[in-house]
Amino acid sequence: MRTEDGSHRHYETRAVPVREDGHLVEWVGTASDIEDQWQGQRRRRLLDAAAATSGLTNVDDMLDALLHVIVPELADGCGFH
Structure with a gap:
């Protein structure tokens, strides 16, 4: 939802x-701000996915695995040199 600011x-x-x-007479409802909860869940998903790369020892393999974690969640694309 877009806020006033x-x-x-x-x-x-x-x-x-x-x-x-x-x-049907009317609808009664609520809207609850869950931004903090949503951000916490997102953070946990990212950390759990990144932790799966901890067994990798080759830097290229590790960075490639992290790309698959980061790009779908945070960016349109990512690369490393």
Whole structure:
């Protein structure tokens, strides 16, 4: 969701219908800011994926493995020389 200052944050929304005599009267819902939770989960996913490279001893293999972790999550592309 875009905030008043123009930044974006992740929100979780939930809604339920309110019915009277079988007819939909309105929807009642909530929107909860989950940005901190979302960032924490993302950080854990990245660290867990990066930890999978710890058994690699060849630098080229390690960097290649890290590319597969970083690019899908953080960047459009990545390279090393």
